[in-house]
Amino acid sequence: xxxxxxxxxxxxxxxxxxxxxxxxxxxxxxxxxxxxWSLLTPHEIFKDDTLWTAMRVQSGEAFGLKLRPTGTLNExxxxxxxxxxxxxxxxxxxxxxxxxxxxxxxxxxxxxFYCLAESDSLLRVLxxxxxxxxxxxxxxxxxxxxxxxxxxxxxxxxSDQMMDLLIKNYGEKMKFDGKEILCWPSPDTIARTSVRExxxxxxxxxxxxxxxxxxxxxxxxxxxLRELEKMTPEAAKAKLMELKGIGEYSADIVSPHPGxxxxxxxxKIFSLLLFGEKPDSPRDIIPRLKKxxxxxxxxxxxxxxxxxLNDLNNLSKTFNLDLTSL
DNA sequence: GCGTCCAGGTCTACC
DNA sequence: GGTAGACCTGGACGC
Numbered sequence: 001x002x003x004x005x006x007x008x009x010x011x012x013x014x015x016x017x018x019x020x021x022x023x024x025x026x027x028x029x030x031x032x033x034x035x036x037w038s039l040l041t042p043h044e045i046f047k048d049d050t051l052w053t054a055m056r057v058q059s060g061e062a063f064g065l066k067l068r069p070t071g072t073l074n075e076x077x078x079x080x081x082x083x084x085x086x087x088x089x090x091x092x093x094x095x096x097x098x099x100x101x102x103x104x105x106x107x108x109x110x111x112x113f114y115c116l117a118e119s120d121s122l123l124r125v126l127x128x129x130x131x132x133x134x135x136x137x138x139x140x141x142x143x144x145x146x147x148x149x150x151x152x153x154x155x156x157x158x159s160d161q162m163m164d165l166l167i168k169n170y171g172e173k174m175k176f177d178g179k180e181i182l183c184w185p186s187p188d189t190i191a192r193t194s195v196r197e198x199x200x201x202x203x204x205x206x207x208x209x210x211x212x213x214x215x216x217x218x219x220x221x222x223x224x225l226r227e228l229e230k231m232t233p234e235a236a237k238a239k240l241m242e243l244k245g246i247g248e249y250s251a252d253i254v255s256p257h258p259g260x261x262x263x264x265x266x267x268k269i270f271s272l273l274l275f276g277e278k279p280d281s282p283r284d285i286i287p288r289l290k291k292x293x294x295x296x297x298x299x300x301x302x303x304x305x306x307x308x309l310n311d312l313n314n315l316s317k318t319f320n321l322d323l324t325s326l
Numbered sequence: 327g328c329g330t331c332c333a334g335g336t337c338t339a340c341c
Numbered sequence: 342g343g344t345a346g347a348c349c350t351g352g353a354c355g356c
Contacts, residue, residue: 148335149335151334152333152334153332153333153335153336154333154335155332155333155334156333156334158333159333159334210336244336244337245335245337246336247335247336247337248335248336249334249335249336250335250336261334262334263334263335264333264334264335265333265334266334268334283335
């Protein structure tokens with residue numbers, strides 16, 4: 001009975017705080033990305049510039065979040081309301097406030113990136129179109145790994161179908177502030193579900209075995225994203241690649257360090273943008289693209305990646321390329 | 327309708 | 342160390 005597993009007590013205790021962001025900061029572009037990426041779950045609610053979303057941190061605790069921007073692009077503040085199942089200690093409140101700031105990229109200073117853009121024709125367009133947008137991070141690693149695994153060897157429509165079925169069959173419904181938000185399944189839920197059931201209910205194919213294995217690894221104490229961030233980029237990537245089913249591409253997607261997670265689809269886009277041509281073999285051009293990105297943008301290449309994939313419509317018009325039907 | 331092909335990687339066996 | 346082949350399965354496509 002899946003729904004019994006998915007009950008989460010109502011999150012009725014409220015803690016509120018306000019956070020400052022390093023300007024320029026666009027709340028809307030950051031949490032509601034033009035490409036349609038959600039902050040924490042596809043089922044979060046965004047209305048009148050306010051975001052209701054929910055998260056389960058790696059320790060297992062669940063929280064509802066209501067986030068609203070105040071101030072301006074150049075003097076940005078975010079009002080945060082956190083809903084929990086019990087009252088929070090001062091220590092916990094500070095911990096959560098740090099986690100939200102980290103997640104929203106509030107303390108990231110983009111001045112160097114925007115400086116780089118002044119002498120780079122592609123970046124100039126990106127920065128103008130998406131001024132103030134941040135990359136965001138997650139408090140829990142499992143949904144990132146689910147994303148990476150379901151993207152493997154499948155058209156995007158099928159990846160969406162697998163993720164949608166995982167959330168609908170095994171996700172957790174969190175109730176707070178008069179809203180109900182459906183969240184990603186926890187590693188515990190997936191670890192105790194049979195491979196057969198995952199295959200049948202979520203159409204995962206061989207990925208069912210892979211995801212269950214990853215869920216078990218997390219149960220046994222796999223590092224959190226914040227812990228991976230404290231490692232060197234190489235060590236974090238190597239750690240992720242110890243997971244069965246996580247190769248170089250998936251590790252780049254999941255790693256909190258700025259990577260350049262090019263796959264066959266994005267290789268076609270970047271090949272057109274950087275070399276002006278459609279590659280005969282997109283897979284073979286990936287190493288060249290990664291090298292070019294590192295030389296041209298260094299540590300900002302992860303930001304370039306996010307900005308490009310969220311600006312395909314405008315880039316197509318500006319550079320007279322068809323980047324949206326690849 | 328039905329058959330065929332292949333997808334936004336990864337792993338393994340084999341050379 | 343490099344590389345071919347298998348891996349699940351649903352959806353697109355041609356007939």
